[in-house]
Amino acid sequence: MAPDRSSLSRREYVRALVAAGGASALSACLDAVGGGDERSGVDAPPGTDDPDSLPGRQHAWNGALSSDDDGNVQLPAHHVLLALSLHEGPDEDARETTEAALRTLERAYEWSNDGLVFTIGYTPAYFRRYHGSIPDSVDLPEPVALTDRENPTFDEFDAVVHLASDRPEVVLEAEEGLVGDRETVNGVDVETDLGSVFDRLDDRRRTGFVGEGLPADRTDLSGVPDSVPEEAPFFMGFRSGFRESQATEDRVTIEDGPFAGGTTQHVSSMDLQLEVWFEQDNHYQRVSKMFSPEHAEGDLVGSVGERLETTNGLSDERIEATAADARERGVVGHAQKAARAREDGEPLLLRRDFNTGDGDRPGLHFLSIQREIGEFVRVREAMTGADLDVPSANNGILHYIFVNRRGNYLIPPRSLRSLPPADPDSEREPID
Amino acid sequence: MLALAGCQRTDGESGDGSEPDPEDGDDSDDDVMAVPEVVEVEDPPDAVYVPTHREAMRMLEPIAAGDLRLAPMLSYPHPFWVIAGGGGSDDEVQRVDPDDGRGVHMMFTLWDDESGVVLPIDDGTQLRISRDGEQVGQPRSPWPMISQEMGFHFGDNVSLPEDGTYSVEVTIPPVSTRKTGDLAGRLEEGVTATFEFVYDDEFRHEVVGGVEYLDEEDWGRRGALAPMDHGGGMEDGDHGDDMGGDEHGDGHGHVDDGHHDDHADDSHHDDHEGHHHVPYSALPDVEAYPGTLLLESRADDRPEETADLPRSGDAAFLSTVTEPGFRLADGDERYLLVSPRTPYNRVPLADMSMTVTIERDGEVVAEPTLEQILDSEYGLHYGASIADVRADDTVTITIESPPQVARHRGYETAFLEMEPVELTVPEVQ
Ligand code: HEM
Numbered sequence: 001m002a003p004d005r006s007s008l009s010r011r012e013y014v015r016a017l018v019a020a021g022g023a024s025a026l027s028a029c030l031d032a033v034g035g036g037d038e039r040s041g042v043d044a045p046p047g048t049d050d051p052d053s054l055p056g057r058q059h060a061w062n063g064a065l066s067s068d069d070d071g072n073v074q075l076p077a078h079h080v081l082l083a084l085s086l087h088e089g090p091d092e093d094a095r096e097t098t099e100a101a102l103r104t105l106e107r108a109y110e111w112s113n114d115g116l117v118f119t120i121g122y123t124p125a126y127f128r129r130y131h132g133s134i135p136d137s138v139d140l141p142e143p144v145a146l147t148d149r150e151n152p153t154f155d156e157f158d159a160v161v162h163l164a165s166d167r168p169e170v171v172l173e174a175e176e177g178l179v180g181d182r183e184t185v186n187g188v189d190v191e192t193d194l195g196s197v198f199d200r201l202d203d204r205r206r207t208g209f210v211g212e213g214l215p216a217d218r219t220d221l222s223g224v225p226d227s228v229p230e231e232a233p234f235f236m237g238f239r240s241g242f243r244e245s246q247a248t249e250d251r252v253t254i255e256d257g258p259f260a261g262g263t264t265q266h267v268s269s270m271d272l273q274l275e276v277w278f279e280q281d282n283h284y285q286r287v288s289k290m291f292s293p294e295h296a297e298g299d300l301v302g303s304v305g306e307r308l309e310t311t312n313g314l315s316d317e318r319i320e321a322t323a324a325d326a327r328e329r330g331v332v333g334h335a336q337k338a339a340r341a342r343e344d345g346e347p348l349l350l351r352r353d354f355n356t357g358d359g360d361r362p363g364l365h366f367l368s369i370q371r372e373i374g375e376f377v378r379v380r381e382a383m384t385g386a387d388l389d390v391p392s393a394n395n396g397i398l399h400y401i402f403v404n405r406r407g408n409y410l411i412p413p414r415s416l417r418s419l420p421p422a423d424p425d426s427e428r429e430p431i432d
Numbered sequence: 433m434l435a436l437a438g439c440q441r442t443d444g445e446s447g448d449g450s451e452p453d454p455e456d457g458d459d460s461d462d463d464v465m466a467v468p469e470v471v472e473v474e475d476p477p478d479a480v481y482v483p484t485h486r487e488a489m490r491m492l493e494p495i496a497a498g499d500l501r502l503a504p505m506l507s508y509p510h511p512f513w514v515i516a517g518g519g520g521s522d523d524e525v526q527r528v529d530p531d532d533g534r535g536v537h538m539m540f541t542l543w544d545d546e547s548g549v550v551l552p553i554d555d556g557t558q559l560r561i562s563r564d565g566e567q568v569g570q571p572r573s574p575w576p577m578i579s580q581e582m583g584f585h586f587g588d589n590v591s592l593p594e595d596g597t598y599s600v601e602v603t604i605p606p607v608s609t610r611k612t613g614d615l616a617g618r619l620e621e622g623v624t625a626t627f628e629f630v631y632d633d634e635f636r637h638e639v640v641g642g643v644e645y646l647d648e649e650d651w652g653r654r655g656a657l658a659p660m661d662h663g664g665g666m667e668d669g670d671h672g673d674d675m676g677g678d679e680h681g682d683g684h685g686h687v688d689d690g691h692h693d694d695h696a697d698d699s700h701h702d703d704h705e706g707h708h709h710v711p712y713s714a715l716p717d718v719e720a721y722p723g724t725l726l727l728e729s730r731a732d733d734r735p736e737e738t739a740d741l742p743r744s745g746d747a748a749f750l751s752t753v754t755e756p757g758f759r760l761a762d763g764d765e766r767y768l769l770v771s772p773r774t775p776y777n778r779v780p781l782a783d784m785s786m787t788v789t790i791e792r793d794g795e796v797v798a799e800p801t802l803e804q805i806l807d808s809e810y811g812l813h814y815g816a817s818i819a820d821v822r823a824d825d826t827v828t829i830t831i832e833s834p835p836q837v838a839r840h841r842g843y844e845t846a847f848l849e850m851e852p853v854e855l856t857v858p859e860v861q
Contacts, residue, residue: 148605148622149556223570273570276588279531284523285516293517327785330833331516331524361570386608389804391783391836392554393575394516402558402571 005032011217014168018078019207019357023181026172033169042169044186045110051103051414054111058119058414059263059350059369061164062249064111070309072243076113076164077211079354080171081267081365082178083204084159087197089130090419098418100192105174108188113166115186116174120417121265121409126158131422135410137257139372140264143406146380149398155267155407157201162265162367164352197419206269208354208365210234215355224362227278232304235272235355235362236397238290239305245312245335247350252369258424261413263369266376269405272362277400285331289397292318292333293325314339326390334383334396341375341382348375364401373408466533467508468640473652476845479746480775483841484651486581486660488642489539490635494710497604498623501545503710504600505582506629507537508639509589513844514575518834525848530589536631538574539587542604543711544619547808550713551619552576552584552782553609560601561590568598576782579840580657583713583779587838595632602626612760613808656776656842659712714778715750715771715811723754723769726827726855738778745834745850748775753821755861760807762817766860770802770829771813774843780812781835781847788816791826802829823860829853 003016005028014032017025030042048054055063066074086094102120109115124142127134134140143154161178163171170186177185179200180193215235216228229237254262277286283303287296291312295301300313312335319339326332341348349368356363370376385395393399412420471484489507496502509530517524530537538559543550554576561568574586592598607619629635717738718725725734728742735741741748750771754761761767768788772781782804790798800816807813821827831850839847 147556148608149558149603151603271570273572275531275570275591276572280514280526280528281516282523282526284521285514285526288516288524296523297521328832329517329520330783330785330836361567389785391576392556393514393573393838394836398556399573 008220009217011214012220015078015209015214015218015357018080018168018172018209021080021172021175021202021205021207023176026169026176026182029169029172033167041182041184042167042173042186044165044167044170045112045115046186047105047107047109047111047115047188049107051106054106054414056261056414057249057253057263058411058417059252060249061117061352064117066113072241072310073246074113075210075241075352075354076117077166077209077214078164078168078171079208079210079365080161080163080175081206081367082161082163082175083155083157083201083206084161084194084198085157085201086126086130086159087199090197094197095419097192097197098194101178101194102417104177104185104188104190104192108177108186109165109170109174116163116165116170118161118163118174119265119411120159120161121411122159122420123155123157123407123409125156127410127422129158133422135259135422137423138254138259138262138264138410139374140408140410141373143266143408146377146406147384147403150403152268152403152406155204155405155409157204159198160267160407160409206356206358206365208356208358210354218355218357218362221357221360221362223272223274225275225278228274229304231306235274235364236277236290236400237286237304238301239308240353241351242308242312243310245314245339245347247347247370249350251346251348252350252371254371259410259412259416259420262416263371263411264373264376265367265369265409265411266373267405267407267409268366268403269356270364270366271402271404272364273400273402274362288329288331288333289394290334292322292336293329293331294318294321295333312339316345322385323388326385326388330390331394332385332388332390332396337385337388337396338379338383341379349379369411465640466535466636467510467530468643470510470643471645471651472841476652476842477654478845478849479654480580480656480846481842482646482650482653482655482657483580484645484648486644486646486657488639488644489660490629490638491710492627492629495625495627496545497542497602497625498621499545499619500551500604500623501543502602502625502627503541504627504629505539505541505585506635506639507539508636509533509535509537509591511841512575512577512587512589513839515834515836515838515848518836518848525844527844528589531591534593535589535591536629537587538590538600539577539582539585540574540602541582541585541710541713544615544808546618547614548711549615549806549808549811550584550711551607551806552713552780552812553607553804553806554586555605555608557586557605558603559588559590560603562599562601563596568593575838577838577840578774578779578781578835578843580774580777580842581660582840583659583777584782584837585713592631597628597630599626599628607806609804609806611806613810615806615808656774659714659777712777713780715773715780717778718750721750721752721769721771721810722758723752723767724857724859724861726751726753727858728855730824730856730858738773739775741775742853742855743775744772744829744831744853745848746775746846747772747781747835747850749829749853751827751829751853751855753818753857753860760805760815760817765817765819766821768800768802768816768818768821768827769810769813770815771810772835774846781837782812783836784814784834785832786814787830787832789828789830790818790821791828792822792824797825821857821860823857825857827855827857829855
């Protein structure tokens with residue numbers, strides 16, 4: 001059902017449309033952005049007919065994305081995570097159909113913020129279900145609860161497509177085209193869609209947004225206080241994803257074996273308690289808990305992180321001081337804690353997380369890619385900080401986040417992105 | 433000296449009990465005040481002090497949560513102070529004022545049913561509130577808190593959209609603090625429990641109307657309200673000698689020992705009015721601890737009561753050195769047990785960090801780190817095993833960070849800037 005336009009600002013409205021999804025949301029969105037009409041669809045920069053001109057890594061987004069004023073990669077503003085379930089075991093036809101459908105998107109949209117970037121990833125459940133085993137050449141365990149305080153449900157469906165664009169109408173149109181609810185995408189005919197291979201799982205569909213000003217626009221949601229800072233790109237009020245605290249795409253790419261050129265993806269979804277965060281804690285306490293107590297004392301962050309440019313300001317010294325801060329200051333920062341998991345000074349995760357208003361409640365879909373799921377688990381353990389002598393409420397941001405889903409995925413290299421077998425080097429396994 | 437504060441609604445109460453329109457979010461139409469008009473102590477001492485009034489609350493029936501029991505209590509939303517740091521910048525402590533009057537201050541005391549020990553620590557407890565199966569607001573982690581009347585508890589102000597019956601699911605993760613005595617190896621599983629309550633005019637009448645002012649001359653005086661009578665619910669009739677403490681801090685006559693003495697071993701009995709007894713988080717008094725009590729100076733008399741113990745930031749420090757081979761020590765070593773507590777009601781001060789320096793003839797002989805421990809007999813304390821300690825050694829306890837627990841009125845100015853506690857070992861056993 002399309003959201004009610006009258007009570008929302010334009011930006012609120014288009015985000016509500018992305019959250020709603022479907023053909024009517026798309027047409028309403030096209031109306032609202034005025035970039036095209038229902039028949040001709042969106043008017044975004046076109047894609048390419050030459051698939052080889054695109055990177056071999058599905059997750060190679062950074063080179064195509066724009067940068068913020070400080071030179072940090074700027075993630076597209078609008079996101080959809082499309083959950084897919086296979087009708088039946090994959091066969092050669094299904095592979096070809098999947099590949100053709102994905103190529104249609106590449107032909108339709110430029111690989112950029114203004115066009116579309118996307119990945120398709122597969123769960124361990126997919127490999128287990130259809131190929132009898134999980135690839136042993138990559139570290140892709142089944143998702144599990146990672147802390148004592150969560151009881152998540154797990155992504156057990158087969159695949160997820162992550163669509164991202166600065167244009168809300170593009171993520172909606174691409175999604176409709178993929179599932180066969182639309183005949184053209186950005187003026188390109190949809191000859192093949194995923195509908196004959198996959199079901200879209202509507203109740204597992206996730207959406208979100210990231211960027212300056214977007215969270216403050218969502219005070220229409222209950223649980224989002226008016227005090228969310230105007231310029232903040234994330235609900236919790238600070239910039240995130242500085243170049244120096246992100247892993248490079250090389251660092252997260254699988255190097256050996258049949259899936260070389262791929263990566264692994266973890267997606268966790270969490271509720272956020274913003275009323276306590278903004279209306280009980282003060283800014284000094286928020287900076288202490290998000291970055292480090294030294295960031296608060298030295299006023300290093302500014303109101304939303306504008307004082308930080310390409311780094312979160314964590315020197316090796318401050319990272320090492322985490323355990324001492326726990327005891328001597330009674331509080332540690334989230335970033336400070338998580339940075340303890342860096343290896344040889346290098347972050348392990350490339351975070352591409354985004355805010356959400358799914359379910360009409362504020363939350364975060366935390367999405368990160370890394371070479372091995374085990375690396376994600378190590379970073380999450382560093383974030384949990386069970387080793388730190390610090391009370392729970394002052395242990396970074398744990399007091400404010402409530403994890404309710406987790407999923408692990410393999411994002412194969414582009415050449416293997418369509419219904420990959422568990423061991424692509426061996427003979428193609430018999431088709432059911 | 434005094435300031436009016438916190439009145440959310442001035443249209444008074446009416447006794448007609450009429451239902452407010454549930455669709456009507458506009459507070460001003462309500463018949464019953466959701467929050468009482470309170471007078472605050474304007475310039476309280478940097479110490480535990482007597483507030484102007486006792487709060488009223490509704491006690492709900494305690495419920496089981498695995499091996500734990502949980503006693504929910506509800507009051508009107510009221511100010512409290514949250515802390516992240518606390519030794520240095522003023523910004524490390526923040527007063528929280530309820531954002532709008534509609535709602536409750538939701539609290540619960542949590543204890544181990546078997547030993548009766550109140551759990552004074554938090555590992556990430558969560559609340560999820562719903563009404564008619566619909567989630568109300570976001571999940572939240574209540575703050576670990578101390579109050580004079582309630583002792584250690586979990587609590588937060590929770591806005592409620594309208595009158596009705598609410599259901600609260602409480603999730604308690606495993607207790608990660610080191611547990612000893614009868615608690616060793618226990619409470620390792622997360623547990624969940626659910627309780628319900630009704631938010632309506634009657635509730636507001638009860639908690640707002642139940643506020644009792646103390647004699648004005650006591651406001652802001654050093655001392656504390658006595659623990660509330662948990663068994664009797666709101667009907668706590670006798671307030672004649674409810675407060676303790678005085679200018680000299682001798683603390684006589686404030687806590688009725690026979691009545692509120694919640695030693696772990698005798699706290700677990702049902703009380704008079706058919707309510708389940710809810711233990712108060714009081715630690716045992718001085719005589720219950722083993723070993724040699726450390727003194728500020730050799731010449732001092734051995735303190736008989738918590739109020740006579742050495743203080744820092746107005747916290748009373750009970751520190752003893754045990755005989756060798758004590759059950760909490762490693763092997764044949766002695767055990768240094770440090771039990772900081774509120775000076776009048778003996779509420780444990782959790783989530784501190786402290787280091788210790790032991791000196792002999794001007795030389796440092798040991799610098800153990802104190803670890804927070806939850807023991808079935810001695811409750812929450814901080815301990816270290818010590819290889820060698822002798823009579824006349826100086827033991828200096830340095831507080832690295834003060835108790836990181838939220839505070840209710842009367843505790844917010846205490847236990848913040850905490851000077852080192854310098855003690856001497858009078859003898860060893
Ligand atoms: C609501 C949830 C979260 C918020 C608001 C948040 C926010 C932030 C912010 C503001 C920073 C500092 C800026 C930067 O370094 O880019 C940061 C750093 C970081 N966060 Fe989070 N984060 C959240 C959840 C997570 C989760 C679930 C993980 C998973 C382990 C995580 C891992 C990291 C890492 C690895 C860093 C960088 C550490 C380094 O510099 O090496 N974050 N986060």
